[in-house]
Amino acid sequence: MALVFAAPSAADAPAAIPIRVGAALDDSTTTLLYADHAGLFERAGLDVHIEKLNSGSMVASAVGGGALELGKASTISLVLAYVRGLPFKAIAPLASYDGDDPDAGIVVAAGSPIHTARDFAGKILGVASLQDVNMLATESWIDQNGGDARAVKFVEIPPPAIPQALAAGRIDGAPVNEPMLAFARASDKFRVVGYQNDGVAKRYQSAVLFARTDWIAEHRDLVERFVRVVRDANAYAGTHEDEIAPLLAQFVGVDQSALSKVHHPGRPLYLDPARLQPVIDLAARYHVIAKNFPAADLISAAALKPGR
Numbered sequence: 213m214a215l216v217f218a219a220p221s222a223a224d225a226p227a228a229i230p231i232r233v234g235a236a237l238d239d240s241t242t243t244l245l246y247a248d249h250a251g252l253f254e255r256a257g258l259d260v261h262i263e264k265l266n267s268g269s270m271v272a273s274a275v276g277g278g279a280l281e282l283g284k285a286s287t288i289s290l291v292l293a294y295v296r297g298l299p300f301k302a303i304a305p306l307a308s309y310d311g312d313d314p315d316a317g318i319v320v321a322a323g324s325p326i327h328t329a330r331d332f333a334g335k336i337l338g339v340a341s342l343q344d345v346n347m348l349a350t351e352s353w354i355d356q357n358g359g360d361a362r363a364v365k366f367v368e369i370p371p372p373a374i375p376q377a378l379a380a381g382r383i384d385g386a387p388v389n390e391p392m393l394a395f396a397r398a399s400d401k402f403r404v405v406g407y408q409n410d411g412v413a414k415r416y417q418s419a420v421l422f423a424r425t426d427w428i429a430e431h432r433d434l435v436e437r438f439v440r441v442v443r444d445a446n447a448y449a450g451t452h453e454d455e456i457a458p459l460l461a462q463f464v465g466v467d468q469s470a471l472s473k474v475h476h477p478g479r480p481l482y483l484d485p486a487r488l489q490p491v492i493d494l495a496a497r498y499h500v501i502a503k504n505f506p507a508a509d510l511i512s513a514a515a516l517k518p519g520r
Contacts, residue, residue, distance in 0.1 A: 228259035231434065234271035235262055236340070237371060237388040237464045238431040239315060239476055240307035240419035244284065245459040247445035251308045252453040256437045264463070265342040275300065275424060275482050280440070281425045287491040288345035291460055294499045294510055301512035304439040304508050306446070307419040308478035308487065314407040315475045318350060319396040320385040321378050322403050329359030329406065335384035338369035338377055343500050345418070345491065346387040351498055352411030375488050378402065391464060394474040415489035436516045443481050443516055450479035
């Protein structure tokens with residue numbers, strides 16, 4: 213597998229300092245994995261280390277506590293951190309959702325009696341983190357499709373444990389992301405009953421990179437080099453998904469062949485407030501935050517803009 217791509221020159225860059233990036237086990241991390249594997253970070257004078265965590269809320273806690281310099285998380289995790297007063301700003305996009313090619317879905321056991329949104333009444337759904345975007349999107353999808361999300365119980369469960377929990381009947385369903393969605397589609401043990409992210413919007417930016425505002429201010433040059441690498445890596449990933457899929461397989465810990473039918477997220481090049489706003493509006497609608505606010509408030513001045 214040849215992964216070759218032009219990277220920014222770092223001939224005049226200062227000596228690299230370690231940058232720890234926390235990321236969950238899903239396809240929105242693929243861009244970072246490619247940039248690291250292909251040496252793009254190194255050529256930009258950046259010493260980047262990607263660390264696995266189970267959820268965006270765990271990533272946010274680690275960034276807030278200084279255990280990580282940067283974090284990859286769902287947009288909702290950043291929204292929740294922001295309204296709680298944590299000094300975080302988004303610096304780059306990593307993934308976007310397109311309802312015409314969904315990369316997340318609600319999975320149940322093959323023999324489950326659940327077939328419609330109404331059937332989730334009284335059932336238990338597993339999510340990586342309570343009040344993450346999967347939970348809120350699922351609530352919205354259920355309500356929009358004739359069910360009642362108030363009648364559903366959500367419990368936290370690590371994504372790798374979901375298949376076993378479904379098979380054992382400990383949970384009745386789970387909203388999952390790729391690559392787990394591909395496993396469910398390919399298996400005769402599970403099936404997909406709906407696409408929860410349609411409950412947010414037909415299209416929106418679903419995952420971002422973020423950092424503390426003080427760290428951004430103290431390391432502005434590093435941040436600007438980092439986000440340029442991510443922009444270029446997203447552009448490459450968006451047209452070479454099959455080539456770089458093995459990197460995600462290795463990161464998640466699955467066989468490469470299992471990813472052959474993965475539906476990849478979009479790879480946006482720039483943060484777009486209009487594509488972030490639906491997540492904020494969703495959180496306000498389900499009273500996770502007191503009120504909505506302009507998505508532009510989430511975006512760092514260090515983030516790239518079109519034409520830069």
